[in-house]
Amino acid sequence: AQRVTQPEKLLSVFKGAPVELKCNYSYSGSPELFWYVQYSRQRLQLLLRHISRESIKGFTADLNKGETSFHLKKPFAQEEDSAMYYCALLTGTASKLTFGTGTRLQVTL
Amino acid sequence: GAGVSQTPSNKVTEKGKYVELRCDPISGHTALYWYRQSLGQGPEFLIYFQGTGAADDSGLPNDRFFAVRPEGSVSTLKIQRTERGDSAVYLCASSLRSPQGTQYFGPGTRLTVL
Numbered sequence: 001a002q003r004v005t006q007p008e009k010l011l012s013v014f015k016g017a018p019v020e021l022k023c024n025y026s027y028s029g030s031p032e033l034f035w036y037v038q039y040s041r042q043r044l045q046l047l048l049r050h051i052s053r054e055s056i057k058g059f060t061a062d063l064n065k066g067e068t069s070f071h072l073k074k075p076f077a078q079e080e081d082s083a084m085y086y087c088a089l090l091t092g093t094a095s096k097l098t099f100g101t102g103t104r105l106q107v108t109l
Numbered sequence: 110g111a112g113v114s115q116t117p118s119n120k121v122t123e124k125g126k127y128v129e130l131r132c133d134p135i136s137g138h139t140a141l142y143w144y145r146q147s148l149g150q151g152p153e154f155l156i157y158f159q160g161t162g163a164a165d166d167s168g169l170p171n172d173r174f175f176a177v178r179p180e181g182s183v184s185t186l187k188i189q190r191t192e193r194g195d196s197a198v199y200l201c202a203s204s205l206r207s208p209q210g211t212q213y214f215g216p217g218t219r220l221t222v223l
Contacts, residue, residue, distance in 0.1 A: 099151030
């Protein structure tokens with residue numbers, strides 16, 4: 001069965017510091033990975049997906065099949081990045097997303 | 110345009126009662142999903158509709174949970190004989206196509222069973 005692991009419940013960084021939110025997955029087939037973000041009092045929204053290979057709000061994520069990881073990175077954290085981040089996996093033939101437990105990113109001055 | 114909407118935003122009920130939660134997907138989206146998010150957890154899949162039919166209901170926890178989408182648009186999640194463990198945020202999402210389309214989420218319905 002597929003599984004997504006986000007080992008950190010909370011990540012606290014200073015403004016301007018680099019950010020790396022960890023995500024590991026378990027799936028035997030060809031995965032499709034996503035990062036969703038939830039800002040305070042807002043709905044869950046897509047941040048990026050690995051097949052797009054794009055940078056959104058300065059965030060990037062690279063799928064590493066050898067390490068089964070999809071870590072989210074940003075070189076310089078901003079206050080507005082403070083939010084809850086969820087890594088999610090969509091399997092090849094299924095229609096459902098499997099989410100990790102989420103990491104709260106707190107960016108302080 | 111309008112995003113996914115869900116009503117009510119909050120629902121408080123007593124153990125044993127019946128509840129209905131409604132989801133209005135983005136216009137034109139044929140795929141609709143229900144997820145449940147308990148405190149401190151990520152969303153967990155419940156059921157997926159393609160058009161009017163439930164294509165995958167493997168996430169429904171037991172037969173007290175049922176969902177319909179009779180006209181291929183609005184969906185209703187129905188919970189019978191509610192239990193305290195059903196308390197959670199119920200999320201709805203829709204996508205233009207499935208299974209690879211981006212899922213857009215609604216604001217959720219917070220269900221509290223006393």
